Amino acid sequence: MIKQMRALPPEGLGIVPNLDATFMKDRKSLRSAEEMPQYAAADGPPSNEIFEWSEGSLFDIPYKNKTIRTVRVKRVLFRSNGIIGRGTIVMRVVCHCNGKCDWCGKKLILKLSFPAKTRVSEQTFMDRCRELAQGDHAWVLNHLPHIYWTFDIQYSKSTPQANFKKKFKDDYEMRLMRGSIQEELRPLSSLTTATGCAQVFYDVVQCHHWAWKYPQILHRDISQGNILVREKNGEIYGVLNDWDLAIWLNDQRDGPTSKFRTGTKPYMAHEQHGIKWQGPHRFRHDLESVFYVILLLVSLYSSPKVKAVEPDTGGFMYEEWHKQDDTFLAGQKGNVLHDATWQPSVTPFFSRFDLWLTDLHRGLRRGLARLEDHKDAMEQALKRDQEMPSFDYDTLDNYFSYEKVVSVMHRYDDEELKTRGSEWRKTLLSLPDLY
Numbered sequence: 001m002i003k004q005m006r007a008l009p010p011e012g013l014g015i016v017p018n019l020d021a022t023f024m025k026d027r028k029s030l031r032s033a034e035e036m037p038q039y040a041a042a043d044g045p046p047s048n049e050i051f052e053w054s055e056g057s058l059f060d061i062p063y064k065n066k067t068i069r070t071v072r073v074k075r076v077l078f079r080s081n082g083i084i085g086r087g088t089i090v091m092r093v094v095c096h097c098n099g100k101c102d103w104c105g106k107k108l109i110l111k112l113s114f115p116a117k118t119r120v121s122e123q124t125f126m127d128r129c130r131e132l133a134q135g136d137h138a139w140v141l142n143h144l145p146h147i148y149w150t151f152d153i154q155y156s157k158s159t160p161q162a163n164f165k166k167k168f169k170d171d172y173e174m175r176l177m178r179g180s181i182q183e184e185l186r187p188l189s190s191l192t193t194a195t196g197c198a199q200v201f202y203d204v205v206q207c208h209h210w211a212w213k214y215p216q217i218l219h220r221d222i223s224q225g226n227i228l229v230r231e232k233n234g235e236i237y238g239v240l241n242d243w244d245l246a247i248w249l250n251d252q253r254d255g256p257t258s259k260f261r262t263g264t265k266p267y268m269a270h271e272q273h274g275i276k277w278q279g280p281h282r283f284r285h286d287l288e289s290v291f292y293v294i295l296l297l298v299s300l301y302s303s304p305k306v307k308a309v310e311p312d313t314g315g316f317m318y319e320e321w322h323k324q325d326d327t328f329l330a331g332q333k334g335n336v337l338h339d340a341t342w343q344p345s346v347t348p349f350f351s352r353f354d355l356w357l358t359d360l361h362r363g364l365r366r367g368l369a370r371l372e373d374h375k376d377a378m379e380q381a382l383k384r385d386q387e388m389p390s391f392d393y394d395t396l397d398n399y400f401s402y403e404k405v406v407s408v409m410h411r412y413d414d415e416e417l418k419t420r421g422s423e424w425r426k427t428l429l430s431l432p433d434l435y
Contacts, residue, residue: 018060018153019073058096059110061179062151069103069149070096071110071181078225080264088113088244092184103148107184113244116173122243123150123180128215137214139420142230142237143207146183153177178244185228185239188297189305194350196236197304198412200229201294203238205287205409206420209402211240212283216249220281222289223264224297247281265329266321267292270337270368273330282394284367287405291360292333296321298350298357308347317345337365352413359408367396407431 055073063069071093080087093110095103126147133141154176155161164172191197204227211217219226219240226242245262262281263272269285271277299317302308307316321329336342342365344357374391381388395401410417410428419425 019057059093061110061149061181062153063149069101071103071108072096073110077109077184080225088242093181103181106148108148109182109184110179111182111242112177112179114175115178115244117154117176119244120246120248121150121152121178122246123147125215125217125243125246128217129211132214136422137210140207140210142232143203143239143420145185145239145241145243148181148183150178150180153179183230185230185241188224188227188229190229191236191304194352195412195415195417197297197350198353198356198409199236199417200227200238201290202406202409202412202417203420204240205290205402205405206424207238207240208283208286208290209406209424210421212249217243217246218249218281218283219243219246219286220262221245221264222286222293223267224293225264227293263289265326266296266318268329270330270333273326273333275326283402284394284396284400287400287402288364290405291357291364294353294360295344295357298346298353299344301350302347303349337361337368340365356408356412360405363400363404363408364396367399370397370399403427403431 055075057073059071059073061069061071072095074092074094076089076091078088078090080089089112091110093108095101095106095108097104122145126144129140129144133144155174161175165174188197188200191200204222208219208222211219221242221244222240226240228239228241230237230239263269265273267289269288272281272285296318297304300307300319309315310317321332324332342361344354344361346354346357371391371393374389374397377389380386391397395404398404406424406428410419410424419428
């Protein structure tokens with residue numbers, strides 16, 4: 001049986017198509033755990049670390065006019081977990097064409113994801129953004145990923161996916177492998193100053209607002225891994241990356257309710273962890289995710305790349321947020337958001353972020369309290385057959401709007417950060433100290 005399995009192509013084993021994994025054909029290329037200690041303690045079966053063990057392998061990419069471009073796999077940079085279906089894999093690659101194409105010499109990443117066949121691609125969203133990013137709006141291009149090429153690979157009839165579809169029919173959501181070649185960006189951990197981190201977060205909020213207002217796209221997966229850094233002419237720009245789970249605003253109420261519960265659990269909005277929550281996903285949920293990204297970074301790390309060990313326990317603050325389920329996270333985040341006396345515990349490197357977190361927390365807490373009051377008022381109005389009271393669900397009755405968040409984040413440690421678009425520069429002139 002093992003001998004016959006070894007003769008199968010990677011796709012036949014349910015492994016990523018188009019990957020020329022040399023270790024599957026040449027046992028001499030297999031390395032022991034002692035030779036690769038970083039993977040020795042990996043969770044799950046060996047196939048879970050297929051790309052880590054495939055460093056140096058070749059990957060064929062369908063290109064224009066039925067041609068093929070080949071890249072060589074280097075180090076895995078990111079692997080997501082906890083997303084519906086198979087998570088995204090991001091790896092550094094180099095072009096294997098010996099200087100014959102426009103990818104040569106560029107810092108490239110290959111991103112692979114496994115979405116439902118009906119999901120809109122990241123490329124489609126970015127194409128729409130580029131159509132609108134003209135003139136006064138061109139600034140936003142510095143804050144979006146640069147995609148050089150994208151491709152879809154359908155699973156053939158002989159794959160496990162096709163067999164599942166044949167057996168379970170409409171109960172099984174057929175997927176494909178979607179890949180893209182993109183510019184490699186820097187992680188947050190590459191920054192060396194707290195002010196630099198603040199600028200990146202502020203940039204991401206400005207980019208998110210622009211995408212929501214103009215191309216009308218909602219990101220829906222704000223996380224630390226999806227906030228990256230681009231350096232250009234000596235200046236850093238925050239980039240809102242990975243739009244694979246994004247959605248057009250006009251489509252946000254369509255489809256089954258399970259599709260609304262997207263995101264990365266430690267950073268998902270408190271409301272999304274509720275058992276009865278059925279959407280829709282609103283822009284304020286993404287802004288709340290920004291709050292958690294900042295909170296976990298400045299509480300967990302003594303610098304952007306070094307975790308701060310708690311002296312009393314020897315562990316890390318909020319460490320359980322990365323391991324527990326929705327029930328646990330709903331309770332933990334609820335404790336934070338509903339506590340009027342809550343104060344962030346910030347490491348010295350990030351000390352001035354306490355003002356941001358305190359002000360953002362105040363807006364969230366008041367808005368969520370107002371939402372509960374509104375629900376009670378609606379219940380009473382139903383009982384008495386009265387007119388329903390009004391409430392702005394998108395902004396928690398204006399307690400947690402873009403304007404409120406920008407009014408907090410445009411300044412850090414008494415230093416004015418860079419506001420990118422002329423629209424927000426004009427708006428800031430008229431904004432009072434809202435919190």
